[in-house]
Amino acid sequence: MKHQLTVLVYALALTACADHAARERLGIEDATLLQTGFGATQDEAAGAVNAQWVSAYAPIASSSTALVSLQTRLDRLPGDKNGYFHAKAQCWINAAQQARQAGDHWGFVEEAIGQAATITLSLENGTPLSAANPALRTVSTVRPDLWTIVNTIKSDPAVARCPQAQPPLACAEVELTQAGHEAWRRSFTNAEKHLPEVQDNLRQAAERALQCEQSVQTPASAQGPAPAPAARSQQKITLKADSLFRFNGGDEAAILAAGKRQLDEVATDLKTVPAQHELKITGYADRLGDKSYNLGLSQQRARTVERYLRTHGVSLPMTAQGRGSANPLVDCRWAKRAVLRRCLAPNRRVEIELVAARS
Template sequence: MKLQLATLACALALTGCADHVARERLGIEDASVLKTGFGAIQDEAAGAANPQWVDTYASIKNSRATLALLQARLEQMPGDKTNYFHAKAQCWIDAAREARAAHDDWGFVEEAIGQAAMITLSLERGTPVSAANPALRTVSTVRPDLWEIVNTIKADSAVVRCPQAQPPLACAEVELMQAGHDAWMRGFSNAEKRLPEVQQNLRTSAEIAQQCKDALRTA
């Protein structure tokens, strides 16, 4: 009888059951994200805004105008526009625009703008910028196995010598962060829907890097 009731409950709330299955497949390790409903934690460890976050992001008032300005500065930048950091800045701008259009008011828009701005300003000034992905308040880690693939590709010296392999890698990282934001908001099915594009970008990056390796061997 319990099995029948469970099956019936899933049939009556198919989305909820599908979301639960998606949550399991995402490999989430953050205990606060795994709790929903009345038992959900809402403290700073679970992603509540703290003074440091407010000091960093509260100044971003007009996100539409800020994104337009960042886009213009990125497009006007001289030099190679197909490298890792240029692509990553663009993907962060796209992520912020998508979240803004979805009326996402949880802070991810500001965080995405912050990442795009940090990279863009560093490129403009010619100052070093880290390729590491930051820990963001509104992002939880999903699919650790895909992050391992990301790090494996990034560590391959062929990627450094092969600019064409860099944009899909950079965008896969941002897309995985977006999926992590979906999961942070308990939108587990939405997070999972992003994964095919992440996987395709990683596959493309790895294949291009391998082609570059093969070309160097035969040169």
């Protein structure tokens, strides 16, 4: 694994960007993003705002006030301020500030604030966090090769044992996401401007992890058990079904591009989990519609997630089940069905729980 980190350090140091054909170099795979002029789609699949997005981010009435409040809360947190999640929250705040100062009114400012707020609230309350990167409406995937490097570094045990390597890794993820936003709004040249900092942060993360390994003088047996990776600080990962699957879809063909990205990151995290664990994958639906149909759909989605993780290298024992509308996270009583469906969105989910393996 150390050899792999060394290769990444050299590869990142040698990476350079030319000044032409920015869109092609970004490695964009989203077909809707490559369409321009007449015939270019303007629907929700292409990133058009929907009522669910408005409902989630409408409370952010003043981005400047929200950013000041978040920065104050983050600064007041006790304990290690250089950890993975603290750094990630700070980088989300910085990304929101940059986009706001640039006059970006596409929704990324609100989404970045939302991500920083989610992390900060969890750090304040001591609740589990997932290191998986979110699927955001205003972001498309760029430079899949760099995302592969992100996941490779994140899954290396050396990074988990090296706190100094985690902040640049976290910020590289946010910066690469911000580049994806610039590409989403078809500003391909601006997207590329983020890449040198992404590469520098990834190089720092890999170099620091190597330095940490080289500085260890005592045998591993004398050091006690290694601390769990930041990605595994949680025992349960909850994935929103609406961001994983197309509407009413549950097989692998129905997995959205953003859903595949989430599952890829979850798989990367889970491949570092010791073999003494197993996974319980549970699908849930909302209470709308036929109960038997919802039960079947929730079960199909859980089994699809199980198969996806298996085919992407997760070797832990797994069980998958569907619970239909059981264990709702929210209880909504709206009269209008469209509003009710949006309100019930948190109940449509797939939970991946890490438990100790049964003897």
